[in-house]
Amino acid sequence: MKARHVLILFSMLCTFSASHAQSTPTAPAPAAAPPATELGMTPAIKNYCDKLEKSFKRYGWDKSECETFKWSHYRNSVLGDPLMWTVFGDVSDEEQPSFKDKDVTIVMCGVHGDEITPVKFCFDLMYYLREAYSNPDKLKGEFHNKVVLVSPLVNPDSYFKARPTRVNARGVDPNRNFPTADWQKEARKIWLTKLRRDKRKNPGERPNSEPEVVFQVNLIKRYNPDKIVSVHSPLTLLDYDGPSIAANNGLDGVKAHELLNQMSKDASGYNIKDYPFFPGSLGNWAGQERNIPTYTLELPSADPRKSNEYWKLFESAMHKVIVHSLRQDLAKAPGVTDTHEPGKEGVPAIPGTSAN
Template sequence: MGFCKRMAAAAVPLLLAMGAQANERACDEFYARLPNVSWALCQSAQLQPGEGRSVRGRMIYTRDVLPATTRLRVLVIGGMHGDELSSASVALHWIRLAQGSPEQIHWRFIPALNPDGLFDKPARRMNANGVDLNRNFPTPNWERDAAFYWEKRTRKDPRRWPGKTPLSEPESRYLHDEMQRFKPNLIVSIHAPYGVLDFDGPIEPPRRLGRLYLDQVGIFPGSLGNYGGVHKGMPVVTIELPSALLTPRNVEIQRMWADLQKWMGVTLAGVVAEPQGVPLQR
């Protein structure tokens, strides 16, 4: 064996050990904080540090479930609002389900995009700079529309402050860059607590996922659905769980997953993932 091959072989156990340590650190926090998340469930997720960090330098963990051949790429995001604890829990449950899924889908999970908000005591919607990440994406006319909406429609609700500029926050910049790197055919963003299903994008939306029925609530300046689904043509399914603090029962989590798979099989049947690194033609 050549020197380079020996060095590469020697590095594999070290990388595996580092990955296991990162997953254990994540589970120490998630198990203590999230509802309906057992230690075994979190360990099986095999979370890894992504390229992103929060305002306070916390790791933003990810997990890729990658089949031998890929037909679609799907990005699943939880915990964009830190006080919606159930959204991060459901993302972890779905990682387990994705691992047993035979479909040719490359899943990329970001269970807790806003770890500073999630691990605050009490947890809070915004990040450490007080910004609502779901109002910080660069939709057209953001400078005018986001400020107007916040001032006039929310009466300067601090929980919905869009920030000073689009992508001002490291967490939203990370997700924005991840969308460009990963080029998902579908984005699933998990929220709470309105108990509905929302959708933005150029394709036929799902009518229901489990007990959640489609109720398109409109678009907001700077939201992910507005930015990704309306202006970038990346369909965005927004799941609003019924409770921010309690997950649905496990059987309902599985039913939502099954309905998502069924809808994807019908609606995205003719879609083929383009090679990463090649710009999408829109």
């Protein structure tokens, strides 16, 4: 009986407490930290950053600080890793006419997973840019109206392998799969004959079939960059694809070639070579067909022990890439929307196409 009375009394007290709590104002709780998704840190990206951290340790590098960057991610690799980029500069007016006044640079690394040093190179660039863009004086000065997008690992599936490879998880070379005008006629023909089915240069069964290529295509279409830098190894050269000096009475390409020469000069006279472009290559698709100045920086080796050395060699050159404005000097071809290409990165794909 006593136990029953105790239970009744306890129930009455709980009811009174709940009623009192509802009628009595309380101090607001401390503001919660924004959810990880607002910071670009989704579970998929967290897992990716963990894998990246292990690779940095494997190669004897300092911590990647991957989780400290704000990432954008809409598309996955063949094996499901996020294909990501991070932005430096103001893109809040991306859909407004004012965005056209900004000088946009896209830098991509890790297109071929067995080219190890470019991945660290892009992260070194990101550390540099983070510091630069946190400096109010620089933002008012040489970095004013400059936007930089960095994708440090375009082909994560091949990079994260125990033995990294050039091709992606489906055995396709991401730099031979771009939907260039000559792809249908030449890409597989060259691969089957001249290249004798070289597995490292496989262009795939059809153009733009690989998510790593769709990612690059859509990133370029979305931001319409003034210049692109794709970092590779180990050919020890600077290559340029884009508007020529001779075109349009010498007006197009002048500033772009000035930048090429300045990059070489700032990197102790680094070798400039007119390397051929291929069916399905970035230089062909972006530089030749769309008149976007496209620079291929081939580092001297893929030796991870040389990574710091390579960044020091090109730090000044990459600074010049970003602050060297091409917008007023180059007539870029208008954006091309092909029916076989998904929409811009971060925008829903055309119905019937795969976002992968």
